[in-house]
Amino acid sequence: MSPHGEMACSVDIGSSKVLAIAARKVDDEIRVVGYGAGPSRGIEKGQITDPERAAGAINYAMERLEREIGEEVKEIALTIGGAQLESAATQGFVPIYPEGRPVRGTDILQAVEHCRRVTMPAGREQVLAMPREVRLDDNRGTASPVGQSAKRVEVVTLLVTAPSSSVDAIQLIADQLGRRMVELVPTPMASALGSLSPDQMESNGVVIDLGHGTTSLAVIRHGSVAFVGAVPIGAHHVTRDLAQLLDCELPEAERLKCECGTADLPGVNPEEAVMIRQKGSNHQRALKKRVLAEIISSRLRETARHAAEKVARGGFEFNDLPTVYLTGGGALLNGADTVFGDAFGARRVKMVWPRLVGNHARHLAVPEASVAVGTARYALSAGVDELQPVRGVDSWREGLKAFQSLFRRAERN
Ligand SMILES: Nc1ncnc2c1ncn2[C@@H]1O[C@H](COP(=O)(O)OP(=O)(O)OP(=O)(O)O)[C@@H](O)[C@H]1O
Ligand SMILES: [Mg+2]
16 A cells, blocks of 8 residues: 555546546545546446447546546446436344354354345346444444354345346446456445535435436435435436427527526516527527526426435335435536425435545535545445455455445444
8 A cells, every 4th residue: 555545546427427536545535636527428317328439438537537647547446327226225144153152244244145145136236235234132233243242143234236237338348448347336325425424424314416317316324325226317307308498409508507597486586587599590589587497497396206206115204314415416506405305305405515625626526526536435445344354355246345434434443
């Protein structure tokens, strides 16, 4: 390990942009040392639809990153997103022999393995198994189980699954680019990791990443991620609606959305107008801002409703999730906080983004960068010490990290 700490490189394969960053962990803080970005290709609604074009887009961002840091990157942590991500909490246990002997890390590992032994539907696979809670002899939530005596260890694990075809497509891209994929992190998890502070991690809520083609969700309960999912609607759908309904080109619709757009209907002055350029001409006409706001808020409300339904179907009560954290580029849309807050009946809505300091803060302390920063954080955190398999982990599939450990290193043994 270098004196500045180990370096990790992450690539967020988003629907609108590819963002590659290199970061180090210094005194428990993530320091970005460089980044490379470019437009995304071959990716729709968070899923790879054209691996060749996607590989080209990723390569472009990686080359820019390598030029900036003056170093070749051989290992990368990648993201997997899209509405086909699913998650479930499973329970596994192991009896301890002889009864009452001190619990070892390997016991917990075995219990996690037990959790992973669920029948997967054809064509799906596990991309992540994250132990959330360890119970010794039915005592809930034991913080430091290793070394305590018990008769039985039970572990609750969050399993995240994805279509094997999506995993294969990402692996293929890494291979084609001649890089080793060391981690594959579900986008909603990465988004939470990149945007929440340790204190926010402790408060129950939902992290919503309103992206270009997807809206991803991570439910945070008791300092851990309890559920992840995504809906295939994002901020780009707002742009498309505007272009269609107002008869203008996409770039003009995008400009209107970002510069004059709002979903806050009651806040719009009914007399206020904005200028809009008609399709195929230089002619501009005046448009009531209220019309713009109606189109935007109707799409955003639909998106928020789908997101809320997904969380409800996951078995969560909104009462238990008082805070909505909003991130992703779409979080910058005026009024998005009210719309999502209403859909979840939230007591608080907060926009969150990576709290970075230093050179790169200007470009990366923004909601669009949460996933890339979170993926780097994930890659830089060692596995849970007490759960580390004895032999080295040589594949992302075997790695194991507990969510809390990604935040609270100091509190671990
Ligand atoms: N100021 C703004 N107001 C409204 N929308 C914005 C603003 N800035 C960016 N956006 C929107 O944010 C989106 C891009 O967000 P982001 O970079 O998080 O998406 P992505 O990661 O590429 O996509 P996904 O996560 O869906 O795969 C674009 O649709 C863009 O229009
Ligand atoms: Mg994104």
